[in-house]
Amino acid sequence: MIFVFTLVNFAWIFFRSESVSIALTLVQNSFDFMQSSLNFDRPLLLKNFILIGILFIVNLIERKKDIVTYISEKPVFIRWGVYYLIVIVIVTLGNFGIQEFIYFRF
DSSP, rough: OOHHHHHHHHHHHHHHHSSHHHHHHHHHHHTTTTTTOOOOOOHHHHHHHHHHHHHHHHHHHHHHHHHHHHTTTHHHHHHHHHHHHHHHHHHHHHHSSSSOOGGGGG
């Protein structure tokens, strides 16, 4: 499963690149950890870590019992707090900008 995941992610580099030479340069620079031109978008990185953390917590809860059952067993104010929190997370961390559809590039 990890092999397929890695292979698909590797293929996406070539799929999303403007040309094969750009894709090869990207692959080559991906393994050059001494390169100082790595410039991460820190707010985007923080947003991704928050979302991954939320998914990890939901996954841990799902291992013990169904998440819907788990939330429905809580008191009303906790349930609605969770619902509002979900809406706030979607609104604040969601990407609602207009983006070009990926297949229009071909």
